[in-house]
Amino acid sequence: MPGLKTLAVVVAVKGGARWEPEDRSGWSHLLEHLVFKGAGDMAAREIVERIEAEGGTINAATGYERTSFEVRGLDGSLPLAMQVLSDLVFRPTLDPAEIEREKDVVAQEIAEAFDTPDDHVFEMVQTRAFRGQPLGRPILGSVASLKPADRAAVEAWRARLYSPDRMVVAASGAVDEAELLALAERGFGDAKAMPADAPETAAFVGGHARLNRKIEQANLVFQLPALGATDPQLPALRLFAEILGGGMASRLFQSAREERGLAYAIDAYQEPYADAGVLGIYAGAAADRAKELAQVSAAEVRALAEAGPTTAELSRAKAVMKAGLWMSDENPMSRAGRNAAQTLIFGRPLSGEAMTEQLEAQTVEDVRAVGARLLAGGKAASAVLGPRAAGGAGEAFEAALFG
Structure with missing residues (x-):
């Protein structure tokens, strides 16, 4: 550089x-x-x-x-x-x-x-x-x-x-x-290789975990099975997560925090592994409103998955992600770390230009299609940690999403 x-x-x-x-x-x-x-x-x-x-x-x-x-x-x-x-x-x-x-x-x-x-x-x-x-x-x-x-x-x-x-x-x-x-x-150069078998194939099982603890706020995580690191639809999933809960203009932030005051912090993320992945939502909420937050979150996931984003939402998400990509590219440690990870996954590093082209190629229909895959699994995982009144939020999320 x-x-x-x-x-x-x-x-x-x-x-x-x-x-x-x-x-x-x-x-x-x-x-x-x-x-x-x-x-x-x-x-x-x-x-x-x-x-x-x-x-x-x-x-x-x-x-x-x-x-x-x-x-x-x-x-x-x-x-x-x-x-x-x-x-x-x-x-x-x-x-x-x-x-x-x-x-x-x-x-x-x-x-x-x-x-x-x-x-x-x-x-x-x-x-x-x-x-x-x-x-x-x-x-x-x-x-x-x-x-x-x-x-x-x-x-x-x-x-x-x-x-x-x-x-x-x-x-x-x-x-x-x-x-x-x-x-x-x-x-x-003199290091000796010790070949190892690949780890067992991952399978999203789902289920709900709860831990009652006497703290002021309930901590909530909801997850859906998503895509692995080499899945060709991964760029669309990243855009889906950004539109759903990637920033202050995202659907979850506007719906759960700005319109209803259900949470101070709420965001969505996606985590790809080699052969599996998750789409997740994290929020901190008052315990007595945790179920309502879960239902609102599920409704936003379903709405985005079924109708897809607006063109304005898709354009914003692309701009945000491109900015993050190029800012990362200007940092030596970020660039070295990304290049190393991509070489392990793909056999070569991907240029910023190539990743930008992948993002730009995604359409409203691409994001809607990846949303359909998220719902097709028919299962969710959740964790609720906090006051007893927050119990059942994970089950409420799954019920609201899948009936």
Whole structure:
């Protein structure tokens, strides 16, 4: 990206919580923590000190289908970034004492997520939507599933998970391509592949979860089965979600908040996985109005699915999404992360121009057609966390939508 004084490097792996058997739930996330406790010739403090000494930052994240490590730094810091990242994924120390200590840290993270209603409610709905499957288990795992992890088992898991045949190195910003390729060969070229079977096929099961808690507001999530990451109708689904609840001009915001005062915060989102996906609605509402909010939300989904958007709504959604795309394209870390993810999914990165063309090609009928697919499943998942009076909102959403 000419003219920039900074760069971003991402190492992304096609692997995460979906690859875990039930008795190893949370191991991918635990491993992501552990590699920062020492790698190569660096102790934990040295990893961050070396990066920050050159003005950089370092971070990592574990999801269901990807684990990623990222460094943002100044022009000239590419050799350090590549060396540190290759040490993290291929040469972590995995000290037994640190493993036990980090289990306690993750246990605190699990407790923190449980204590945070607008976090835990998403975990609850995920468990219902994909019940009995890896996609339905928490990425953090549980205290019980993490307990057996020892050095030998974690190292074996690392070798399987961080396999170079499922790994992408992406860099953006002040980067020289020849230098990047040479550094990649030096830091990653000798890694041995450990092929792994694809995770089991995901199936949206549906169902309703409820947790009564003495807090002021009910936290609500409603989900419908949607599309996987490679589905050709995915651009239309993204527009559907934007029109439904993507901003202050969206149908849900105007109907639920502005016209009825049912919620302070309400939005819609879509989450694609490799072979499945969800369309979701999140809202925070007064408990005694949760069922009404659920019914209004269902009515807006059905109206958009059956009649499609207006031309003005479709035009607005395209403009908003294109703006977000190009703003992301101007950020080195966003661009590197997106390119890495797309290469893992499609085998190559997609240009901003190509994605813009996909969006522009969508018609009112395309959005209506994808809405019909959402309703065709005939099932929903929900989670309600808050005062007892909010109970039954999930069932009310499903009944209003499907009768």
